[in-house]
Amino acid sequence: MAQSSRSTLIAVDGPAASGKGTIARALAAHYGLPHMDTGVLYRSVALTLVRFGGDFDNEFEAVRAVAQLGQVDPADPELRSEVVGGVASRISAFPMLRAALFDRQRAFAGQDGGAVLDGRDIGTVIAPEASAKLYVTASPEARAQRRLAELEARGISVHYAEVLADIHARDERDSHRDFAPLARAADADLLDTSDLTVDEAIAAALALVEARLKRGLPSGV
Numbered sequence: 001m002a003q004s005s006r007s008t009l010i011a012v013d014g015p016a017a018s019g020k021g022t023i024a025r026a027l028a029a030h031y032g033l034p035h036m037d038t039g040v041l042y043r044s045v046a047l048t049l050v051r052f053g054g055d056f057d058n059e060f061e062a063v064r065a066v067a068q069l070g071q072v073d074p075a076d077p078e079l080r081s082e083v084v085g086g087v088a089s090r091i092s093a094f095p096m097l098r099a100a101l102f103d104r105q106r107a108f109a110g111q112d113g114g115a116v117l118d119g120r121d122i123g124t125v126i127a128p129e130a131s132a133k134l135y136v137t138a139s140p141e142a143r144a145q146r147r148l149a150e151l152e153a154r155g156i157s158v159h160y161a162e163v164l165a166d167i168h169a170r171d172e173r174d175s176h177r178d179f180a181p182l183a184r185a186a187d188a189d190l191l192d193t194s195d196l197t198v199d200e201a202i203a204a205a206l207a208l209v210e211a212r213l214k215r216g217l218p219s220g221v
């Protein structure tokens with residue numbers, strides 16, 4: 001995809017609850033760019049299957065559910081549930097589903113002026129030509145604490161051990177699938193947010209992106 005010299009395309013990847021969404025939204029606001037949380041696409045397909053009693057192991061049913069994406073309200077709180085996140089993680093291993101969701105992510109990435117996208121495979125598959133790439137991570141324990149706090153704020157009572165086990169299971173599935181696994185792109189800057197507050201993590205992300213934009217793309221990319 002051709003990018004104009006004035007467009008700023010930023011890829012933010014990382015595991016569950018690493019803070020990538022928080023950082024991607026802050027970068028989008030800072031640079032005045034549109035933002036896409038690509039996890040919502042996988043979660044929307046998952047929610048459709050959950051609602052219609054679909055078979056989570058059937059690749060064709062998952063692909064068929066893509067046609068229903070317009071029916072899912074992106075503000076639906078059920079989208080953020082642990083059940084839907086778990087199903088999203090399972091179905092996102094299907095290559096045909098990933099292919100069915102590819103074009104809309106590419107189109108978003110290719111819009112004039114640029115964009116910020118966050119997910120698992122933005123820097124590696126969706127936007128390998130991005131002007132800046134971040135791989136945001138944090139320890140499983142820090143991520144479990146954050147997810148627990150999120151769930152508690154929504155009035156959902158769960159045990160820390162359960163949330164931690166879920167984080168480990170998701171990491172395992174997301175990192176070891178055959179197609180577009182969660183991985184740091186070779187040219188992505190690493191940002192570990194384990195010991196950073198939200199404000200510190202955003203400031204660190206901004207500094208890395210600024211430095212990268214100033215340096216420009218490595219030759220040959």
Ligand SMILES: Nc1ncnc2c1ncn2[C@@H]1O[C@H](COP(=O)(O)OP(=O)(O)O)[C@@H](O)[C@H]1O
Binds near residue numbers: 017023198201
């Ligand atoms: N550096 C941080 N320190 C503490 N909490 C954070 C930090 N970054 C994000 N959070 C919180 O952790 C939760 C998950 O963050 P989010 O950005 O949604 O992660 P992701 O998009 O990687 O799943 C949110 O409640 C968010 O406010």
Ligand SMILES: Nc1ccn([C@@H]2O[C@H](COP(=O)(O)OP(=O)(O)O)[C@@H](O)[C@H]2O)c(=O)n1
Binds near residue numbers: 018039118
């Ligand atoms: N670009 C993406 C985004 C999400 N996903 C999958 O969708 C699931 C939900 O993604 P998410 O980003 O909403 O999850 P959290 O990190 O917010 O927990 C992940 O566990 C991934 O398996 C993916 O495979 N590729």
